[in-house]
Amino acid sequence: MENAFINLDARARTLLRTLIESYIRDGQPVGSRTLARTSGLSVSAATVRNVMADLEDMGLIQAPHTSAGRIPTPAGYRLFVDSLLEVRNPSPEEIRAIQSGFDPNASTQDLMDTTSNLLSRVTRMAGMVRLPRHRNVALSQIEFLRLGEGRILAILVIDGKEVQNRVLELERDFGQDELQRMANYLNAHLAGKSLHAVRAELLREMRDVRDDLDAMMLAAIDLGEQAVGDEDPDDVVVAGQTHLLGYEELADMERLRQLLEAFNEKQEILGILDQCIRSDRVQIFIGRESGLDWFENCSVVTAPYSVDGEVVGVLGVIGPTRMSYDRVIPIVDVTARLLGSALGDHPANDPK
Amino acid sequence: MENAFINLDARARTLLRTLIESYIRDGQPVGSRTLARTSGLSVSAATVRNVMADLEDMGLIQAPHTSAGRIPTPAGYRLFVDSLLEVRNPSPEEIRAIQSGFDPNASTQDLMDTTSNLLSRVTRMAGMVRLPRHRNVALSQIEFLRLGEGRILAILVIDGKEVQNRVLELERDFGQDELQRMANYLNAHLAGKSLHAVRAELLREMRDVRDDLDAMMLAAIDLGEQAVGDEDPDDVVVAGQTHLLGYEELADMERLRQLLEAFNEKQEILGILDQCIRSDRVQIFIGRESGLDWFENCSVVTAPYSVDGEVVGVLGVIGPTRMSYDRVIPIVDVTARLLGSALGDHPANDPK
DNA sequence: CCAGGCACTCGACCGAGTGGAGCGCTGACG
DNA sequence: CGTCAGCGCTCCACTCGGTCGAGTGCCTGG
Numbered sequence: 001m002e003n004a005f006i007n008l009d010a011r012a013r014t015l016l017r018t019l020i021e022s023y024i025r026d027g028q029p030v031g032s033r034t035l036a037r038t039s040g041l042s043v044s045a046a047t048v049r050n051v052m053a054d055l056e057d058m059g060l061i062q063a064p065h066t067s068a069g070r071i072p073t074p075a076g077y078r079l080f081v082d083s084l085l086e087v088r089n090p091s092p093e094e095i096r097a098i099q100s101g102f103d104p105n106a107s108t109q110d111l112m113d114t115t116s117n118l119l120s121r122v123t124r125m126a127g128m129v130r131l132p133r134h135r136n137v138a139l140s141q142i143e144f145l146r147l148g149e150g151r152i153l154a155i156l157v158i159d160g161k162e163v164q165n166r167v168l169e170l171e172r173d174f175g176q177d178e179l180q181r182m183a184n185y186l187n188a189h190l191a192g193k194s195l196h197a198v199r200a201e202l203l204r205e206m207r208d209v210r211d212d213l214d215a216m217m218l219a220a221i222d223l224g225e226q227a228v229g230d231e232d233p234d235d236v237v238v239a240g241q242t243h244l245l246g247y248e249e250l251a252d253m254e255r256l257r258q259l260l261e262a263f264n265e266k267q268e269i270l271g272i273l274d275q276c277i278r279s280d281r282v283q284i285f286i287g288r289e290s291g292l293d294w295f296e297n298c299s300v301v302t303a304p305y306s307v308d309g310e311v312v313g314v315l316g317v318i319g320p321t322r323m324s325y326d327r328v329i330p331i332v333d334v335t336a337r338l339l340g341s342a343l344g345d346h347p348a349n350d351p352k
Numbered sequence: 353m354e355n356a357f358i359n360l361d362a363r364a365r366t367l368l369r370t371l372i373e374s375y376i377r378d379g380q381p382v383g384s385r386t387l388a389r390t391s392g393l394s395v396s397a398a399t400v401r402n403v404m405a406d407l408e409d410m411g412l413i414q415a416p417h418t419s420a421g422r423i424p425t426p427a428g429y430r431l432f433v434d435s436l437l438e439v440r441n442p443s444p445e446e447i448r449a450i451q452s453g454f455d456p457n458a459s460t461q462d463l464m465d466t467t468s469n470l471l472s473r474v475t476r477m478a479g480m481v482r483l484p485r486h487r488n489v490a491l492s493q494i495e496f497l498r499l500g501e502g503r504i505l506a507i508l509v510i511d512g513k514e515v516q517n518r519v520l521e522l523e524r525d526f527g528q529d530e531l532q533r534m535a536n537y538l539n540a541h542l543a544g545k546s547l548h549a550v551r552a553e554l555l556r557e558m559r560d561v562r563d564d565l566d567a568m569m570l571a572a573i574d575l576g577e578q579a580v581g582d583e584d585p586d587d588v589v590v591a592g593q594t595h596l597l598g599y600e601e602l603a604d605m606e607r608l609r610q611l612l613e614a615f616n617e618k619q620e621i622l623g624i625l626d627q628c629i630r631s632d633r634v635q636i637f638i639g640r641e642s643g644l645d646w647f648e649n650c651s652v653v654t655a656p657y658s659v660d661g662e663v664v665g666v667l668g669v670i671g672p673t674r675m676s677y678d679r680v681i682p683i684v685d686v687t688a689r690l691l692g693s694a695l696g697d698h699p700a701n702d703p704k
Numbered sequence: 705c706c707a708g709g710c711a712c713t714c715g716a717c718c719g720a721g722t723g724g725a726g727c728g729c730t731g732a733c734g
Numbered sequence: 735c736g737t738c739a740g741c742g743c744t745c746c747a748c749t750c751g752g753t754c755g756a757g758t759g760c761c762t763g764g
Contacts, residue, residue, distance in 0.1 A: 383758085418757085418758070
């Protein structure tokens, strides 16, 4: 794979680049004559043919049939995005269009929704946003409400704006006043700390002071532990799937069905995004690279976004492999940055 | 319209019925010869041709082009479902399959999800469920939580299992203890009453005793009013949209895009369902009857479902106009009944 | 009113023919 | 040795004519 890159001289690379750019623009196989004209090199079509034959041998391009032009293979796209692509910086008005979509006062959920909408609208493909992990956001408050015998509603307020409910089923029954005191205790000890820290503290406390604590406090910690317990289910927001119906290279109904199904199930989308969370910059999957059949002819462009220097999630778009990477990549990139900074402005910390 | 029905003699009706049944089965225009053979009548093809010409004049069937067979028009379908159709009762195992999907202990949300899934799986079309109106479910509890300056989280517990949050932005700031007393007051007065009644009561109380009530109580009522205020946003659950990609009569990409878009927006779906909530039995929209362009070649079959004798919502399916109404109608019907009875079992009332 | 028959009309299908795009190969040239 | 013009070939897309079959409309005789 890598030596394919080594073996290519400047001319071959130029030709490959123009071929792919041309194919991305027009969606039609590119022949030697056109390529010779548009490449900017002063070589004849025949020479181009020779080079194209080499490129085909290396598996970077292919002919759909004898004597049609050539189209890029996945490997060709790979090489293209890795080392041939020059990304256009997004135009100022594009940046402004994206930026104006962010309302830093919105709740996290709303922010996710508008972001994925934004992505899909600007790129005319499907946008997706992996919900941020809540590990290190501050727990503002915790309350308990007695619903019925042994059924307790735990309410966690996070970051001063997010609210989470969790219904707990318990062995023992608690009165509302008991619950109130537990909540007071927990709030006094834990408010302002990160969920992560809260969890650790609850566990430690349970171990250390088990004997000293009276039953109620123990129960309180137990409750808190349960409430904070399993982090909110991994989730992802998608939008604009329907844009994908417009691309004729995805016109195969059965494939399309699987694709949309994947958006509904979200499970596989999640898998793809999670593969990208490690990287610290824009990342691209092309076609079957992710190992999924229905992903043929599709590519995904992702970028992680971070708050206070720590990566908390990923966002990206899914579209046909034949997409304008030079336009999409910077869009995904700046969107990730803007989302990160929008998330960074906690209204709880604002003096507002 | 109605006299079309009057004008049809038994023979014409039989022919129309067999024609539509045949078209629904095979999806292909049916000609006079086939129709003469399969109708069961002992008439010649030529006679059938005469009748078909009449039916075409009445706008019930049409020929896609000269000398192809005939296919039903929307008006033909209408007449068919209204007065020609004999519904098959669903097979016992179909009933059982549907019934086994209902878990009466599930939350309302889960119930909606599984129901629409069920509908889409059994019919292989798109299933949808209009969330039940909460007008007359009992308010179990109301609590307030102070989030920050002037920002209050209201928590409503309904029916002992549903929880709703609402963040209220207020002019004045309240302390947590004030809020507590308000909640106590409201709970004492209102718990167990229906949301509808609560609303009415709050309004009446505000008018009658405005002067006597001290500021806090007024504020409490105001809070409750705001919290109960706008009923939970009308919503609808859909599932299995992707099944629609399989029908080649819906293969037009642009239409399909609009259709799926409608499922995402939900607004128009909602409009259609709301038109059906008045009826007390299965109702059918065919093609453009709902006045929506993208609905061409689509039909929707709905049925309202009721709890304790009162209609609280609608469910149904959307599929191609060319669907097996005789199979779909009873499925939608029994699903509505089963959902109604599943909702009727409030766990709050259960001794469990 | 019904049925048989006839002429006619389309659409689907097939096969041949054609034009054009594009390739591979070869041989000449600097 | 790299480059390039030219030739022959392949394959696709498109068109055109012809045939076939399904199906209709209409007319006429029972």
